[in-house]
Amino acid sequence: MIEKIRKIIVLGGGSAGWMTAAALGKVLKNQYCQIQVIESEQIGTVGVGEATIPQIMLYNELIGLDENDFMRRTQATFKLGIQFVDWQKQGSSYFHAFGDVGKNMEGLQFYHYWLKMRALGKAAPLDEYTLSSLACLEQRFMRSMDAGNSPLSNIAYAFHFDAGLFAKYLRELAEQWGVQRTEGEVVEVRQLDNGFIRSLRLADGTEHEADFFIDCSGFRGLLIEQTLKTGYEDWSHWLPCDRAIAVPSATTSEPWPFTRATAQRAGWQWRIPLQHRVGNGHVYCSRFMSEDEATAILLKNLDGEALAEPRPIRFVTGKRKQFWNKNCLAVGLAGGFMEPLESTSLHLVQATISKLFSFFPDRNFAQSDIDEFNRQMHFDYDKIRDFLILHYHATERNDSEFWNYCRTMAVPEELTQKIQQFKANGRIFRFNNEMFSDLSWFEVMLGQGITPQGYHPMADLFPEAELAKRLEGIRSVIRKSVDHMPSHQSFIDLNCKAGKVY
Amino acid sequence: MQQPLVLIGHGLWLQMATAIVAKHLQPFGYPCIALELPARVKEPAAVACGPELATLCQMLGLPLQLVLAKAQATFSLGSQYQSGANRWFVPFGHYGLNGSAVEFEQAILQLLQQEPDSKAELFSIAAQAAHQGKFALAPANRPDLAEALSYGMHLQTAEFAACLKHYNQQLGVTFLSSQIVEINYSVQGQISSLQLDNGAAIAVGYCLDCRAEPTADEASRTVQLFSAQDTTVLLQQPYSSVIQTSWGWLVRLPLQQGSHWFSQCTDPAVDLPQIRHELQQLTGQTDWQSYTKQQPTGSQPWQHNHLRFGQAAAALDCPLYNGLTALQYLVIRWLDLLPNQSSCPATALMYNQHWQQYQSEVQDFLHLHQQPLATKTGQAFARLGRVLTTETDAIKAGQWFGLMQGLGLTPELRSMLLANRTETEIQQGLRQIQQQIARLVAAMPSQIDTLNRCLQQLSH
Known part of the structure; x- marks a missing residue:
């Protein structure tokens, strides 16, 4: 017999909390059950x-x-991609661009025949065959248009935004859709005899009961960890960075349509251009660098003047042993954290929400559904983890203890196999549901300096002259397409310019 | 000059693997040798192939019309299941007219709960066409319909094998035959050569072993197979028939001239006379052939330069899932990963891991036929009405959904993503799709007309 969920409490009102609440509010319209966000x-x-x-x-x-x-x-x-600077070695740079790279031909991926022609010295750099990379370099942007087979018909993009404003925006929407917000700090979590969470008592003495709790309380995991003792799988031996210093800086140029990730001596620095400022941060490993040094590096490498005091953040890379435990689901940082190198944090929030709708429970909380949910979430986290480790491990850098550690550390077996396979034959093996495509793996492996010894034998089926002609054709189409794109700034000005922030 | 690729085995599996490999690799200078060995177990007289066959024919440059003519083939839009009084259709294609329509299957399940007399197949163009004996290839400008009308084929095994052998000979494949073959290994464990019964030795680059029989040192189980030929012509049935029996399932594959029945039993304590009696009652056929075979129960297909594709595919081969489909997948996946300069153990390891996943998904599909609620997939469907995500394309999404809803699994929980749609909205949306499907099917030709047209094209 179905016992309908009557009330859901979302604990925490950051990006994860309001993304979850807005999605629940929009889909359930507060008609199916009551949705409450508790935040302080x-x-x-x-x-x-x-x-x-x-x-x-x-x-x-x-x-x-x-x-x-x-x-x-x-x-x-x-955002059209991420530029990785100094990762392979100091002075190196490459793009992990969104969307297509080149064009496949008759069952043969582009990168195989590009690898062949590159080995012969007859191919231009990869960026020249990639619309997003070239647009990044030239600070251009447009949305897809109806242009037949042109690459302009299929422009993959994402966003840089102010997470605080995003949460605020979603809060407004969620409240319009019937989500109730309660201000307050949780001082006690009450459980039923079977360990399920019954209610949250707030500092003002009020008690809030629900059938289902969504823990968006961040790293501390107030419900999933502090209450339910779910356990955490620590990945800091693979992803050793455990601190970040964040600071906004003034805008000094038109916004770049990409995130820049610059490797530093014991970590890396991000630059995220927004309309009103630039977000910056230095992710580093405290075993190899002090906070003072990390802060100094960050401030020294800002494009513009710092607009606030640098803010330290601590974290331990890893994931919860269960994302969903009893009647509690961990979303966002409460579920795990893998650092922002490939901007996957909000993706994982969204993936969790999407799976929640697929596995939406009743008050019986069928364990088999929860187990399958957790299996799928672990799959997502593990595959993304391996992709992130690749950036640190596949490097030639030997200029610091940190990079020596990363370069020589043991990595998960599946990643070792992937790297070996790519080195040997330029092949990328992936499962259907892995988030990063073979193109992403290709761009990063190549960018990190892994040079395949071979390519698919099918590339030899086509005469060199034909491949050369084909490459030139793609390059020319990409060039013309990018020429057609307006500047990123003018596209924003025309379509979505934000008001000034004082 | 590359070391030769040697394919060993017999019958259709050998010819199919040879055709795929030779077509792809001969142009690169890989000589292909097909070594024909005697069959230890007779091949079934007919096979059912899924939608991958049409793609494969296109890849090989093998005209569909030729295959239809040579192998006495018919089209298949899926399978018509029967369990007692319950009948339902499991299509290869997706339900509805848009494969990416969000929560479409959930809407169907919701409707079925409101209207128990309604049927999911009303929203499958494949099922509707199949029931009316219709079949058409989707026009090139309707890729959406191509997916919804994904089709396989029923073929005569020996004739299709002969057709492929001719194709392989034209490609320049060298054919050898031997009563036995002895495998010589290098100290590194690689196959260095194959020794034939006449004493000749063939050097080997890769050995693609298409033999289905397990070797003595490998795990296997005994399987009892039953088959019968039926002279009834069923050209109005562009589908396979699948009937539940007391020991499992009985499958009928219609060909251009007659049809073939197959069943299999894995219970060692089986009462053979009782099965024969039931088979006669169900089919009206008295001339049932039965034989036993040893079926491998799993393998790591890529070991050094020995690719044991036959055994891997045979582990899944049964009337409900043709091993040829698995074999094709194994070969194509291998070609995709084929090293060109060096052997890479990591590649073989990942290939084998991926194969375990494929195998597990097919086995899950087969187990659903026996005890749906004993599988995780069945349990999830019965709770949530959702097909669990799959890592391979072994079984099509429409097949999972069609089978489980047909087996009577009814979800306990409703889709939350449909929670903001009223029942009327959902019903109206579904009825519109149903009407569109009905209009499209009404305009389709019969399978007989399509077959005739294809065969005429060939004769011209």
Whole structure:
């Protein structure tokens, strides 16, 4: 017999909390069950996830977001990829661009024949065959247009936005959709005899009961960990960075349509351009660098003047042993954290929400459903983890203890196999549901300096002259397409310019 | 000059693997040798292939019309299941007219709960066409319909094998035959050569072993197979028939001239006379052939340069899932990963891991037929009405959904993503799709007309 969920409490009002609440509010319209967000203004939010990946569109679609309005309200800019600077070695740079790279031909992926022609010295750099990379370099942007087979018909993009404003924007929407917000700090979590969470008591003495609790309380995991003792799988031996220093800086140029990740001596520094400022941060490993040194490096490498005091953030990379335990689901940082290198934090929030709808429970909380939910979440986290480790491990850098550690550390077996396979034959093996495509793996492996010894033998089927002609054709089409794109700034000005922030 | 690729085995599996490999690799200078060995177990007279066959024919440059003519083939839009009085259709294609329509299957399940007399197949163009004996290839400008009308084929095994052998000979494949073959290994464990019964030795680059029989040192189980030929012509049935029996399932594959029945039993304590009696009652056929075979129960297909594709595929082969489909997948996936300069153990390891996933998904599908609620997939469907995500394309989404809803699994919980749609909205949306499907099916030709047209094209 179905015992309908009567009330859901979302604990925490950062990006994860309001993304969850807005999605629940939009879909359930407060008619199916009551939805309450409990958040405290006394507890700050981490505000990670200012940069996103194209999968964010699925979430935006789910809640019916007006993209231009969202851009204006969150001071957002567009993002076509990530530029990795100094990762392979100092002085190196490459793009992990969204969308297509080149064009496949008759069952043969582009990168195989590009690898062949590159080995012969007859191919231009990869960026020249990639619309997003070239547009990044030239600070151009537009949305897809109806242009037949042109690459302009299929422009994959994401956003950079102010996470605080994003949460505020979603809060407004969620409240319009019937989500109830309660201000207060949780002082006690009450459980039933079977360990399920019964209610939350707030500092003002009020008690709030629900059938289902969504823990968006951040790293501390007030419900999933502090109450339910779910356990945490620590990945710091693979992803050793455990601190970040964040600081906004003044804008000094038109916004770049990409995130820049610059490797530093014991970590890396992000630069995320927004309309009103630039978000910066230095992610580092405290075993190899002090906070003072990390702060000094960050401030020294800002493009513009710092607009606030640098803010330290501590974390332990890893994931909860169960994302869903009894009647509690951990979303966002409460579920795990893998650092913002590939902007996957908000994607994982959205993936959790999407799976929640697929596995939406009743009050019986069938364990088999929960187990399958957790299995799928572990799959997502593990695959993303391996992709992130690749950036640290596949490097030639030997200029610091940190990079020596990363370069020589043992990595998960599956990643070792992937790297070996790519080295040997230029092949990338992936499962259907892995988030990062073979193109992403290709761009990063190549960018990190892994040079395949071979390519698919099918590339030899085509005469060199034909391949050369084909490559030139693609390069020319990409060039013309990028020429057609307006500047990123003018596209924003025309469509979604935000108001000034004083 | 590359070391030769040697394919060993017999019958259709050998010819199919040879055709795929030779077509792809001969142009790169890989000589292909097909070594025909005697069959230890007779191949079934007919096979049912899924939608991958049409793609494969296209890849090989093998005209569909030729396959239809040579192998006495018919089209298949899926399977018509029967369990007692319950009948339902499991299509290859997706339900509805838009494969990416969010929560479409959930809407169907919701309707079925409100209207128990309604049927999911009303929203499957494949099922509707199949029931009316219709079949058409989707026009090139309707890729959406191509997916919804995904089709497989029923073929005569020996004739299709002969057709492929001819194709392989034209490609320049060298055919050898031997009563036995002895495998010689290098100290590194690689196959260095194959020794034939006449004493000749063939050097081996890769050995693609298409033999289905397990070797003595490998785990296997005994399977009892039953088959019968039926002279009834069923050209108005562009589908397979699948009937539940007391020991499992009985499958009928219609060909252009007659049809074939197959069943299999894995219970060692089986009462053979009782099965024969039931088979006669169900089919009216008296001339049932039965034989036993040893079926491998799993393998790591890529070991050094020995690719044991036959055994891996045979582990899944049964009337409900043709091993040829698995074999094709194994070969194509291998070609996709084929190293060109060096052997890479990591590649083989990942290939084998991926194969375990494929195997597990097919086995899950087969277990659903026996005890739906004993599988995780069945349990999840019975709770949530959702098909769990799959890591391979072994079984199509429409097949999972069609089978489980047909087996009577009714979800306990409703879709939350449909919670903000009224029942009327959902019903109206579904009825519109149903009407569109009905209009499209009404305009489709019969399978007989389509077959005739294809065969005429060939004769011209």
